[in-house]
Amino acid sequence: MSIDPLESSRRNFLARSGPALATVAAVKAAFADTLTRYSPAGPAWKTDEGYWGKIRGKFMLEKGLHYLNNGTVGPTATPVYENLLEYWRLMAVNPNENSAPLQARMDPIREKAAHFLGAAPAEIAILRNATEGNNLVAQGIDLKQGDEVLIGYLEHDSHRQPWLVKAKRQGIIVKEVEIHTPPKSPEEILNAFAAAITPRTKVIATTHCDTVTGTFAPIKEIAKLAHDKGLFCFVDGAQVMGMIPVDVHDLGVDTYSTTCHKWLCSPAGTGLLYVRREMQDRIWPNVVTENWWTYKDARKYDRVSRRPWPVVASLEDAMDFQNAIGRPRIEHRIRALSSYLRTQAAEIPHVKLYTSNDPRLSCGMTSLGMDNVGADFMREYLRQRYDVYTAERAVGVRYPADPHGVEGIRISTHIYNTFEQVDLVLQGLRELSSGKAKL
Numbered sequence: 001m002s003i004d005p006l007e008s009s010r011r012n013f014l015a016r017s018g019p020a021l022a023t024v025a026a027v028k029a030a031f032a033d034t035l036t037r038y039s040p041a042g043p044a045w046k047t048d049e050g051y052w053g054k055i056r057g058k059f060m061l062e063k064g065l066h067y068l069n070n071g072t073v074g075p076t077a078t079p080v081y082e083n084l085l086e087y088w089r090l091m092a093v094n095p096n097e098n099s100a101p102l103q104a105r106m107d108p109i110r111e112k113a114a115h116f117l118g119a120a121p122a123e124i125a126i127l128r129n130a131t132e133g134n135n136l137v138a139q140g141i142d143l144k145q146g147d148e149v150l151i152g153y154l155e156h157d158s159h160r161q162p163w164l165v166k167a168k169r170q171g172i173i174v175k176e177v178e179i180h181t182p183p184k185s186p187e188e189i190l191n192a193f194a195a196a197i198t199p200r201t202k203v204i205a206t207t208h209c210d211t212v213t214g215t216f217a218p219i220k221e222i223a224k225l226a227h228d229k230g231l232f233c234f235v236d237g238a239q240v241m242g243m244i245p246v247d248v249h250d251l252g253v254d255t256y257s258t259t260c261h262k263w264l265c266s267p268a269g270t271g272l273l274y275v276r277r278e279m280q281d282r283i284w285p286n287v288v289t290e291n292w293w294t295y296k297d298a299r300k301y302d303r304v305s306r307r308p309w310p311v312v313a314s315l316e317d318a319m320d321f322q323n324a325i326g327r328p329r330i331e332h333r334i335r336a337l338s339s340y341l342r343t344q345a346a347e348i349p350h351v352k353l354y355t356s357n358d359p360r361l362s363c364g365m366t367s368l369g370m371d372n373v374g375a376d377f378m379r380e381y382l383r384q385r386y387d388v389y390t391a392e393r394a395v396g397v398r399y400p401a402d403p404h405g406v407e408g409i410r411i412s413t414h415i416y417n418t419f420e421q422v423d424l425v426l427q428g429l430r431e432l433s434s435g436k437a438k439l
C-alpha cells in the first residue's frame with residue numbers, strides 16, 4: 001500500500017503539535033479553572049437535591065444503572081476521566097518527554113495526599129492499592145518466631161493473607177479477634193482487642209471500616225491501647241479515604257493503608273500508605289531499585305520504577321475534585337443516604353441488619369440479609385428487577401471464619417446516589433419480604 005506523503009506529513013504535524021497544544025501544565029490549569037466554577041452549594045445544600053443532582057451529573061454512570069457498590073470500586077468523575085485520557089494521549093505521542101511532567105506530579109500528589117490524610121508528605125508512599133500497602137507493612141516489619149499479631153476476624157483477605165504468609169515463613173502467630181456482628185458499641189470492639197492481648201502480642205493490625213459490614217472500629221482508642229502496651233498498630237483504611245475525613249496523626253496509628261479507587265473515585269490502580277516517621281526505620285521496603293536507600297522517608301516505599309503515570313497523575317485530580325465539593329459535605333451526603341436506608345430497612349419484616357446505625361460505628365456501607373431469602377436471590381432480584389447493583393456478602397464464600405453468619409448484600413451510598421435509588425432498594429426488599437418476589 002502506498003503512503004500519501006501529504007497525508008503522512010499532516011499526521012506527523014498533528015502528532016507533533018498535539019503535545020505543544022496540551023501540556024500537563026495546561027491540562028492542570030484548565031482543570032483548576034473548572035473546579036473553581038464548580039457547582040457552588042447554596043446555604044440549603046444539605047437538602048437541596050438540585051445541588052446533589054448537579055454533582056451526580058459529573059459522573060457518567062450508565063443511564064438506568066443504580067450503582068450502589070462503591071465499596072468495591074468507585075466510578076471516575078467525568079472531569080477526572082477526561083484528564084486521564086489526555087495524559088494517556090500525551091504518553092502516546094511522546095512517551096519519554098511527556099513521562100517527565102507526569103512523573104513530576106508525584107511530589108505535589110504526596111503533599112496533597114498528606115494534607116488529605118493528616119500526615120506529613122515524608123510519611124506518604126504512593127502505591128497501587130491498599131493490598132500493596134498491607135503486604136508491604138506485613139512483610140516489611142521484622143518479627144520473631146512466636147510473636148503474635150492480632151487481626152480482626154472481618155479483615156479483607158488483603159489484610160489477612162499477608163499475615164498468614166508471614167506466619168508460614170517466619171513462625172509468627174496470627175490471632176483473629178471475634179467481634180459480634182453488629183457490635184453494640186465501639187467499646188465492644190476495643191475490649192475484644194484488649195482481652196486478646198498476651199505477653200507475646202507485638203502488633204494489632206485491623207481495619208478501620210470492614211468490608212463485610214461497613215463497621216467502623218474505634219481506631220484512635222485501639223492505637224492508644226496498642227501503644228500503652230508497647231505494641232504496633234497497623235491499620236487497613238481501604239474503605240475510608242474519600243468517605244470520611246481522616247487524620248492519621250490524630251488517630252495515632254503507626255501505618256495506614258488506603259485505596260483511592262473506592263470512595264475517592266480515582267481511576268483504578270491508585271493507593272496510599274502512611275508510615276509514621278518513627279516507624280520508617282523498622283519497616284523495610286518490598287520492591288526496590290537503584291538509589292532507593294538515598295530516600296530517607298516514605299518515598300523509599302514507592303521506588304517501583306516506571307509506572308502508569310497517567311493513572312498516578314489522576315489521583316491528584318480525584319483529590320482536587322473532592323476538595324472542590326468539600327469533604328465534610330461529602331460525608332454528610334453519604335451518611336444521609338445510608339442512615340435513611342438503615343432506618344427504613346429496619347422496619348421491613350425478615351430484614352436483618354448487620355450494620356449498626358450508630359454514626360460512630362458506620363457511615364456509607366450497609367450489610368443486610370433476610371431470613372426468608374438467600375443472598376444470591378436478593379442481589380439478583382434487585383439487579384434484574386430494578387437495575388440496582390449491590391455486592392453480595394454470603395457466608396462461607398470469602399469469610400469462612402465468620403461464626404455469626406453474615407449472609408446478605410452490601411449497599412454503598414455515595415455522592416452520586418439519590419434517595420430515589422435508596423427507595424428502589426427498599427421497594428425491592430419489601431417485595432422480597434412478602435415472599436412473592438419472582439424472577
Ligand SMILES: Cc1ncc(COP(=O)(O)O)c(C=O)c1O
Nearest residue numbers: 129130131156158207211238259
Ligand atoms: C477493608 C479492605 N481492605 C483492602 C481491600 C483491598 O483493596 P484494593 O483492592 O484496593 O487493594 C478492600 C477492598 O475491597 C477492603 O474492603
